[in-house]
Amino acid sequence: MNLVLLFPILIPFATAVACLLAWKQRHVQRVLSITGAVLLQASGFLLLVSVWQSGIRAVQMGNWPAPFGITLVSDLFSAIMIVMAGLTGVTVLVYSLADMDTGRESFGYHPLMHILLMGVCGAFITGDVFNLYVWFEVMLIASFVLLGLGGEKAQLEGTVKYVTLNLMSSALFLAAVGIMYGAVGTLNMADLARHMGTVKQPGLVTTLATLFLLAFGIKAAIFPLFFWLPASYPTPPAPIAAIFAGLLTKVGIYALIRVFTLLFVQDLEYTHALLLVLAGLTMISGILGALVQNELRRILSFVLVSHIGFMIMGLGIFTHLAITASVFYIVHDVIVKTGLFLVGGVVRAERGTYEMSSLGGLYSSNPWLSALFLLPALSVGGIPPLSGFWGKLVLVKAGMETGQYLIVATALIVALLSLLVMMKMWADAFWRDSPGSAAGGSVVSANPVSFESRLVLFCPIGVLGLLTLAAGIFAEPVLTVCSRAADQLLNTEEYIRAVLGGIP
Amino acid sequence: MISLILATAIRYLLPLLLLLSVYILLRGHNAPGGGFIGGLVASSAFALFALAHGVDLSKRVLRIAPRNLITAGLFTAGSSGCVPLFFNLPFMTGLWFETHINVIGKLGTPFFFDLGVFLVVLGVTLMIIFSLMEE
């Protein structure tokens, strides 16, 4: 039955409603919220298995036949993304059991998180461009409220920037959808893919491609549209920042990969070359920004921007191997970035600050935390056998095969610089002596974290760390799945057939 | 400042506007109208009431907290979409009762979806208006 396609949307929706019903009982909300996230994760795996076994799945909402109604469709790439959404949801929600203030929790933190997850999963699973816009907005409204929740000064400033840029992007997206409807006469992605080649004015298609690139580029935070990200992501509490960093930017990248493999493949010399240039610039500008920052979460935000370039790079090279690498890199990046932002939250809980200048000595006081930081940090730097190494290796290989030496060189330099940034963080925050201890002050934190809550904080980070290790050691099976996903992305006939069936 | 004209008029306008909102909701399936517009009309009635008599009194007249309206609306809309699943039809397929009911017309899952939208719009709008007026 096609119910398996609906679960990723229905489960977060039902959880959000249930959490709203239990508005006053915080503990009930927590139980419901964790259960919902675990169920979402399970449904993601179910979908993955189902798509792996029987190919691309599609279901027509409301029983309206394909090009007229809204289609939900899941290929392997969508299924992988939904698994990642479930993973981020579970880890972040477990983490927030110990590190979320009661004020935010009683003002709807849990329902909002699940509405956010619903929007994200909906965006991954829809087969209709306008419906994609609607899911984007669902996700955005939830993220606006989550970002502003609590109403601290920096938070509100960050929210204004985030809201403005994202609404600009939505307006562009909407305009692009309108022009596309006028030019092609349909909004179903599979139908669009069939008819895109027959549009009389090729210039209009390229214009459309650029508009979509702009709209999704703002959401994915690629160069030169990323400035809202380091201004807003470091402002909310760690769990919210972690789910934003791990998941939300990936939705933009998902949308870019979807439209630039399915719809806009007529003018590769222009669109995909442009993507490649933007990828390179994103990598460089992001990592240079990270080098000069002195606040833990701002460094992480810039590293996040920089590594978005790697995922776009695979799309820009546009060979089978490159798309495989992009998909693999997304999986890696979701795991690692969520983990790093959560580690940042623990550092804050232990020391009460994010400023690198006043951190230090965490290795001697919290050796386990240091180990948990080191795993994703080395993975970001691309140290074997962690998953970051394989992602970069395959990307570089794909670049070498097509002779794109410039972008390969850029990627390698940026990987080295990422390692440098990560090691600088390691040295400043963990390895060196605490600046207070030299002056005879104590390194005891302002509010000591109890053993139980430390256990709850460490568990999700540990799972994420082990996952990046596992994805590195068992890279072969993961890459096989990603390669099948790339197959389906590049051979659009299967997608079109699954959605439109026998319609001529 | 409380306007005497508005304060007097809203006593008669509130039920009328609510009736109008239900009318708009019901005619929405095949004619202009529907849950969103109906919800906006209903919330404008309460917004006018709040302007004339203050937030506290209008909250008491409304009886239900806006947040509960949102919850009920989401629940109604979501479950109306799930009903066809039990008949082995895709999500959100429109199912209708055959019998014609006076005044309301034909009942079906799309109507309940619209009702849910009505409640959500009413709840969200009032929540925003109340929170803006309270501070």
Place this chain on the structure above:
Amino acid sequence: MEVVMSFVIGGLYASGLYLMMRRNILKLVLGIALLSHAANLLIFTMGRLTRGHPPLIPPGEVRVLESIADPLPEALILTAIVIGFGVQAFAIVLIRRCFETLGTDDLDEMRSTDRAP
């Protein structure tokens, strides 16, 4: 008619962007609202402007006539308006909270998150 509409849309975009570049935060929200109106009007125009034609099948007929008005752009615009309504309502609450917390409506003074300390 299309020519008039394109000028209207262009004007809306231009004034929306102009308002967004002002320093006042209220004008920012108004600018965003104008931008989304412009996008809605663009969808409307791109769906072909027709006059006096029925949407799909007129009452009393059983099949689609020669010339019909496309109902889909209207459905898209309606959805976009609903979403725009929600987003703009949130934006108004946000700017009010901003003004209360930060004590200013000048966007140039909201720079603490952009500066490297």
